[in-house]
Amino acid sequence: MPDRARHEDYDQPVGGWGSAKSLLQHATEQRAVSTVATLLKDHNKTGGYMCTSCAWAKPARPHVAEFCENGAKATFWDLTSHRTTPDFFARHTVSELLGWSDHDLENEGRLTHPMRYDVTSDTYVEVSWDEAFMQIGEKLRSYDPETVVFYASGRASLETSYMYQLLARIYGNNNLPDSSNMCHETTSVALPPSIGTPVGTVLLEDFEKTDCIFSFGQNVGTNSPRLLHSLQEARERDVPIVVFNPLREKGWEEFVNPQRPGQMLKNSPTLIATQYYQVRAGGDIAAMVGIAKTLLALDDDAKAAGGARVLDAAFIAEHTDGFPAFEAMVRETSWDEIRxxxxxxxxxxxxxxxTFAKARSVIAIYGMGLTQHRLGVDNVQTLVNLLLMRGQIGKPGAGICPVRGHSNVQGQRTVGIAEKADLVPLDRLAEQFGFQPPRKDGLNTVEACEAVVAGKIRAFIGLGGNFVRAIPERGLMEEKWRDLDLSVQIATKLNRTHLIVAKSTYLLPTLVRSEIDRQACGPQIVTIEDSTTCIHASRGKFEPAAEGLLSEPRIVAEIAKATLPANPRVPWDQWVGDYALVRDAIEQTFPDDFRDFNARLDTPGGFPRPVAARRREWATPNGKANFQRPKALCASFDDGADVDILRLITLRSNNQFNTTVYGNSDRLRGISGSRMIIMMNRDDRMRLGLAENGMARLVTAVEDGIHRAMGGFRVIDYDLPPGTCASYFPECNALIPLWHFAQDSKTPAAKSVPVRIHPD
Incomplete structure (x- = not known):
């Protein structure tokens, strides 16, 4: 509740004893203390299981503990002793559960039985697996395929994802939105025209060779804490780390490595960022243009003096196109505009x-602080422009490094979870499986939401995730979601999406990655792809949470068998019996990416997919890396003309992962007791007449006929640039209009939402 909210400056580093204490607390709360030993032995290690939290790379030579605080929390959350059984659902109506918090819903524990919503009692009731599949298949066969959406969250394995996309395409559509649409779709759209690949170019080994790191819009301490090992080692080599981020995040400031006893005993942190710049929300393009403008000036001076060039003129001439137009734009932009x-x-x-100019090899890291803006694509492409100016792509220790979220969100795209038909080898699928895949582009996440609002969608199949909670325009979406005829949710725990019921709603509980998946030929292996395109095997080590749980591949296969005509070339049952056969099929569909797939499963550190840009080969139409001219300096929907409109950044606490909230505290920001917090620049707060620690109401500052407002926020003074405020995702998604998305990529623009703030 808001009246329990507290804020005190957190004066400790990331990691250290604070992290150790948090792990003990969460292991105890979930009655999962016995898993700690296996965490040390198997977590993110060859022969073990891959974390279900973030997608950061797994090293070939792992640390003693190759997990972070958030990864351990995710594992405790998965392996909790708490259970959500049919008896729980009999005691609580759906209407009652809608009043529970996100944390309390998932904290009830693992789902144990397939359930079906019963409208008469307003409860979920148990249904047999056979009955559930039969009823789901019967309904799916009755729909026009284009009225059905097959959504995938980011944690399903490569094997499951491949089977799922095949189910959708044989069914008759490319409606395969996934969580990439909500975070790094901007990356997938921005990078191909610039460098010919939809993924980053950096491998983990590049961090050992770099002599400069820049970061934009990424919170390492919360979103990818294991990256701190590489950053710490870089700082010990005196590598400068330059950070651009509106908030001063502890992870970029100081780190005590829990695996270094001496550092723990002394509580003596490594200072991470050597330069920290609190850019205004939506102002990253302007900051990067300012850097480019200075590089041009330095290069001018070097040429005039007859010295070594600052720009890599040879690289620009041989490998790039479009530099003169970008250069002209930079030179024409005034410092007044940039400031x-x-x-x-x-x-x-x-x-x-x-700092950039002095470096030989620069890695540029970025996260959703760049991708989730109106001009998110321009954000990413302008960062690539900086690297191209000095030839910082395609050589050791350098490159572009998008930090992805969920543990296999990038891999799902690799094996066909994509709504764009031209991203998938449809001809090869047709030949391989003897059917005619649909050629029409399907719906991405925003388009699927638009279609739900318009009443054009009849059924939604969710492979994990908490879709209705994660998307923008929550009020309208919850209202229209109830008009769906069918909602099928493959899940491990209860969440709010499950309580926004369609006319027919099914909960299908599944195994988690760390559990043993026993099938006909024995325990199975699944695979995932990390942020650096490396493929890893994962073997479950724990007994399943309940005897009757099915694996994700089995659930997908059973839905397919109940829905689709029999096809002897699609051996669903054989695939479920032996996932190695699925990997053989993946290799046949994607031979370049998955050569010798089964033979390379246990490559230490994973085996990387080939990325041509790493070799300075540009898979673009003109065969060059292309400078892209940004459309404007401001990436936000707000033009800055009205000083009473602030740009709201929605963000995660260190006590959550995506929509999963482990608790109300946000230790690294010194916030506890509530998530209904609005962080404000002190001068903005006073100018707008808001009391320190008072209550506030946020109203979205757009004119489109829809009133979006939320009250009950506690106001706290926080170190933020003027005109910028911050609060938590997913609570504030209700303030984001559905049409506020990044141009070209349609990624929701959640990092600079225009709002007015009033006393409440």
């Missing part, structure tokens, strides 16, 4: 540029 839009002084951007 106004970035919120940073000229001297700060010049200092960052000097």
């Amino acid at each position: 106004r839009e970035s919120g940073l002084p000229q001297a700060a951007l010049e200092a960052a540029a000097h």
